[in-house]
Amino acid sequence: MHMILRYRCLIFGAAAAVLGACSIPFSVATRRSAPAAPKPAPAPTAAPRIGLELGDRALRHGRLSEAEVELSSALARAENDGRRDAALAAALDAMGDLREAQGDAAGAEIYDRRALAVWEECAGPDAPETGAARAYLAGVCAAQGRSAEAEALLLRAVTSAQADPARAEEAAARLDDLGGLERSLGRLDAAEADYRRALAFAETADGAESLSVARRLDALALFEHSRGLYDAAEPMYRRALEIKEKRLGPGDGRVLAALDALALFEEARGRDAEAEALYRRAVDAGRRADGTDADGLKSARADYAHLLRRLGRGTEADALDARSVRPAQTQPEPSLSAPTPSTGTVTAPASATSTAAAAAQGSNQGSKR
Numbered sequence: 001m002h003m004i005l006r007y008r009c010l011i012f013g014a015a016a017a018v019l020g021a022c023s024i025p026f027s028v029a030t031r032r033s034a035p036a037a038p039k040p041a042p043a044p045t046a047a048p049r050i051g052l053e054l055g056d057r058a059l060r061h062g063r064l065s066e067a068e069v070e071l072s073s074a075l076a077r078a079e080n081d082g083r084r085d086a087a088l089a090a091a092l093d094a095m096g097d098l099r100e101a102q103g104d105a106a107g108a109e110i111y112d113r114r115a116l117a118v119w120e121e122c123a124g125p126d127a128p129e130t131g132a133a134r135a136y137l138a139g140v141c142a143a144q145g146r147s148a149e150a151e152a153l154l155l156r157a158v159t160s161a162q163a164d165p166a167r168a169e170e171a172a173a174r175l176d177d178l179g180g181l182e183r184s185l186g187r188l189d190a191a192e193a194d195y196r197r198a199l200a201f202a203e204t205a206d207g208a209e210s211l212s213v214a215r216r217l218d219a220l221a222l223f224e225h226s227r228g229l230y231d232a233a234e235p236m237y238r239r240a241l242e243i244k245e246k247r248l249g250p251g252d253g254r255v256l257a258a259l260d261a262l263a264l265f266e267e268a269r270g271r272d273a274e275a276e277a278l279y280r281r282a283v284d285a286g287r288r289a290d291g292t293d294a295d296g297l298k299s300a301r302a303d304y305a306h307l308l309r310r311l312g313r314g315t316e317a318d319a320l321d322a323r324s325v326r327p328a329q330t331q332p333e334p335s336l337s338a339p340t341p342s343t344g345t346v347t348a349p350a351s352a353t354s355t356a357a358a359a360a361q362g363s364n365q366g367s368k369r
Contacts, residue, residue, distance in 0.1 A: 051077065052071065052091060055069075055070030071091070074091050078090075084122060086123070092114045092115035093136065096115060100140065106144065109137065109140045109144070112137040116133040128161070131160050131170065134153045135157050135177050137153055138151075147185055169212065171201045179191045179193075179194030209247065210243070211244070211247055214244050218237070221240065225237075237265055241258040241262055255285065256286050259282035260278075260282050263303065263304075267307060272311065276304070279304035283304060286300060301321075304320055305321055
């Protein structure tokens with residue numbers, strides 16, 4: 001399976017909880033165990049932390065050679081300290097990230113296994129940091145075709161997280177991982193069950209109208225859409241949009257992306273009038289926000305123009321295209337007439353899945369592996 005790399009957080013201190021999700025799916029946990037009391041993780045030394053920060057910054061910007069120098073040096077200093085603590089585990093995690101960015105899953109596995117062992121010792125076998133380490137290791141195992149091992153690691157991480165109500169968001173993240181693995185293995189019903197459980201945990205952790213819930217609704221809607229289950233997908237698309245509008249305001253880029261995704265979904269179903277109404281909402285909202293989200297507004301205009309051309313309304317489409325390349329504050333919004341019969345060649349409806357995926361991803365900006 002192809003795993004989407006998400007850089008890990010640099011973790012320092014016993015209370016830090018790593019909640020970033022790998023892009024891998026797993027099945028429903030079948031067992032529970034009471035988590036052991038986590039041991040205090042010794043505070044890291046300053047020198048490895050500075051090196052990790054520099055290396056992480058280089059890694060995020062794709063400067064892999066620079067990251068290699070900084071992260072290798074940080075790991076060497078942590079090892080020379082002689083303590084199996086959070087500083088050492090974080091340095092090992094970071095080297096695993098680097099190897100994965102370099103396309104070396106086997107190399108990443110070496111560091112991830114060492115990091116897991118250190119986290120088990122310094123934070124405890126059921127600590128959030130340890131669960132995240134299991135998820136990282138599961139990712140590289142899955143990337144090497146060892147799905148059974150990946151599943152076992154994720155099930156353990158899910159079991160640890162769901163045993164503590166205070167870790168509901170972590171449980172949701174691990175269930176997202178598990179659902180991704182199940183999906184990659186073609187076990188779609190199991191994947192759906194995991195995604196729905198993740199949604200339920202997110203509702204418990206953050207409330208039914210949180211952005212975390214909206215993000216998972218987007219993902220679940222896209223999953224159902226990809227299976228052709230349109231009736232199941234639509235209410236989730238709409239609920240996610242409603243949450244984002246309430247929490248972010250109508251002109252926010254994530255709202256524009258959600259409107260665009262829902263419009264593409266309606267267009268794919270052959271409901272052109274509903275799609276046009278949604279496109280117009282996105283364009284109008286972006287205009288009223290003075291074009292502050294240029295990318296979201298540009299995408300909505302482009303998709304709307306595609307629909308207009310498909311309906312034979314090329315003049316209106318040209319007006320939208322012209323609008324997208326001029327300053328928003330100096331150009332009036334073009335007059336958009338009621339739909340007219342198509343006079344041109346009808347092309348296939350645009351697929352909603354790519355923009356919907358962008359909408360789901362956009363609401364999770366800043367998450368790390």
